[in-house]
Amino acid sequence: xxxxxxxxxxxxxxxxxxxxxxxxxxxxxxxxxxxxxxxxxxxxxxxxxxxxxxxxxxxxxxxxxxxxxxxxxxxxxxxxxxxxxxxxxxxxxxxxxxxxxxxxxxxxxxxxxxxxxxxxxxxxxxxxxxxxxxxxxxxxxxxxxxxxxxxxxxxxxxxxxxxxxxxxxxxxxxxxxxxxxxxxxxxxxxxxxxxxxxxxxxxxxxxxxxxxxxxxxxxx
Numbered sequence: 001x002x003x004x005x006x007x008x009x010x011x012x013x014x015x016x017x018x019x020x021x022x023x024x025x026x027x028x029x030x031x032x033x034x035x036x037x038x039x040x041x042x043x044x045x046x047x048x049x050x051x052x053x054x055x056x057x058x059x060x061x062x063x064x065x066x067x068x069x070x071x072x073x074x075x076x077x078x079x080x081x082x083x084x085x086x087x088x089x090x091x092x093x094x095x096x097x098x099x100x101x102x103x104x105x106x107x108x109x110x111x112x113x114x115x116x117x118x119x120x121x122x123x124x125x126x127x128x129x130x131x132x133x134x135x136x137x138x139x140x141x142x143x144x145x146x147x148x149x150x151x152x153x154x155x156x157x158x159x160x161x162x163x164x165x166x167x168x169x170x171x172x173x174x175x176x177x178x179x180x181x182x183x184x185x186x187x188x189x190x191x192x193x194x195x196x197x198x199x200x201x202x203x204x205x206x207x208x209x210x211x212x213x214x215x216x217x218x219x220x
Contacts, residue, residue, distance in 0.1 A: 006189070009176060014196060016090040017172035020162045021200075024094050025155055028101030035061070035102065036109025037135055043114070047121060047134055057106075064103040069161045072096055073168060090171035093162060101158050108150035112143040145216045152208025156201045163197060173197055 039057055042050040067075070073096045077087045080095040116139055124138045140147070166174025173193045181190025 013173040013176045020090050021158050024097035024158050027098040028105050031102040032105025035106035039110040040113035061103040069100050088169035093165045093170040112146035113139045116142040145212045148212040155204040
């Protein structure tokens with residue numbers, strides 16, 4: 001049962017899972033971070049309120065977050081195939097993972113930025129800081145601990161999504177769990193993949209907590 005081939009398959013599954021999760025998170029933040037910043041800035045209590053922009057972006061965010069990942073995965077297969085040339089495998093899974101993660105990240109970023117003390121923002125405005133300076137040097141800096149916590153949650157969420165993608169040949173540990181643990185009734189492989197997924201979440205959580213603690217001025 002636990003031959004060299006099976007062990008190497010699991011090792012490859014871990015590698016593919018980390019590849020999907022980390023690349024999807026990076027791509028998700030490339031889209032979701034500015035998205036969340038705009039939501040926070042244009043809100044009625046933001047530094048540049050714009051009800052029209054906020055309403056449209058908020059509506060799009062809510063709609064995209066409402067689509068279950070498995071449905072989104074199937075729904076955008078033509079788009080995924082157009083981007084990467086195929087609709088299965090770890091690289092192809094990055095496309096729906098990124099699209100699903102971006103609005104989630106946007107809300108996380110928006111929430112983190114709204115936690116920043118308005119007194120700090122007002123002080124920066126009184127000194128003549130521009131909108132971009134306030135965003136880069138005040139909002140993002142002051143919210144860094146909360147942003148790191150949000151990134152940790154995002155990694156865990158995307159990891160869960162990547163496991164779901166195994167139902168349609170998405171690759172990684174989820175794919176192994178489905179192919180061997182479910183279709184071939186090899187419960188031991190299923191248990192091992194679940195344990196590995198839990199361990200990965202705990203590792204992400206530990207690293208995120210460690211970084212957040214080091215960045216927190218209160219623990220300096």
